[in-house]
Amino acid sequence: MENTRSRNRANSISNDTQTTEDTLYAKLSQMVREASSKQMTDTLNSYGRIDLFRPYFDVEPRQVRNRLIQSFIPRKPSQMNVSSDMYGPTMIIFTLVALLLYSMKSSGYTVQDGTLIGTAMITCFGAWFFMSLVIYTLCLMFNVDISFIHFFSLYGYSLCSHCVVLLLTIVFHPLHSHLFFYTTVIIFCVPSVLRVSLYLCSRTHDKSHKLSITVAAYILHLSYLYYLHYGFHVVVEEIDEILGDVQQSSVISLPLSAI
Structure with missing residues (x-):
């Protein structure tokens, strides 16, 4: 009788340990997923912020040279091209x-x-x-x-x-x-x-x-x-x-x- 009780107690302890381990693994997996999704969201947001400024800096050297030369030449406003x-x-x-x-x-x-x-x-x-x-x-x-x-x-x-x-x-x-x-x-x-x-x-x-x-x-x-x-x-x-x-x-x- 006593052997049966001790065997049941050991089984319950092992079951509790297994449940605790499963819970820890589940929480760890959830934390990893949340951290990964947060990192991916931050990366996408940073790329999105860069894309906001890209049109203002995406120019050809030839365009910059021409605008530098034109900045010294007063012209008719109809002939000016402001970018x-x-x-x-x-x-x-x-x-x-x-x-x-x-x-x-x-x-x-x-x-x-x-x-x-x-x-x-x-x-x-x-x-x-x-x-x-x-x-x-x-x-x-x-x-x-x-x-x-x-x-x-x-x-x-x-x-x-x-x-x-x-x-x-x-x-x-x-x-x-x-x-x-x-x-x-x-x-x-x-x-x-x-x-x-x-x-x-x-x-x-x-x-x-x-x-x-x-x-x-x-x-x-x-x-x-x-x-x-x-x-x-x-x-x-x-x-x-x-x-x-x-x-x-x-x-x-x-x-x-x-x-």
Whole structure:
């Protein structure tokens, strides 16, 4: 009798163990399936987000070259072809960053590399977005028929004139004067911003609105170039001094806190 009871108890224990193992396997399989499905969903979502930006960067080098050349040539608005290309303007901004870095290095300014690179990136990309946003806000106020993406691309290509002016002032640094700088501004920057103004004015009906948009475009476009030429190195040096003072004060406070 006792043998029968012990045998039944052992069978029940083995059955419970088997049930527990099956439950663990089932939960483990469910966790694996959930993790796999979550990973696949995240992958598909990431590809979907990439596909959203692909049309703005899917351009041919020949198209970018033609748009760079056309950005210096004011034409009739009916002959202008404004696209939603973001590749060209992005490369222009990176070129502008590289020119600023090289200008600071060649001028003999000694600052921390992290400060210089970070300030140049924020200055260039931030200015591109800020100036485009300000002018586009005026376009919304004056009922100008243009989308933000198209204007963002149009204004980004116009900043190629800034790259040319900075490059010329860097190359001819031992010889250049303020007259040389202003001459390059007139030759390259004025036609570039004139092209932007003509296109916006062609989509504006009120003459006073056309004047306001033109004045705003010229002021922002040329003021930014003057800042890059005259004021950028001053801002970088001030930021570097502030960071240096903060680091020095933190180093001094460490021994005091240890005492």
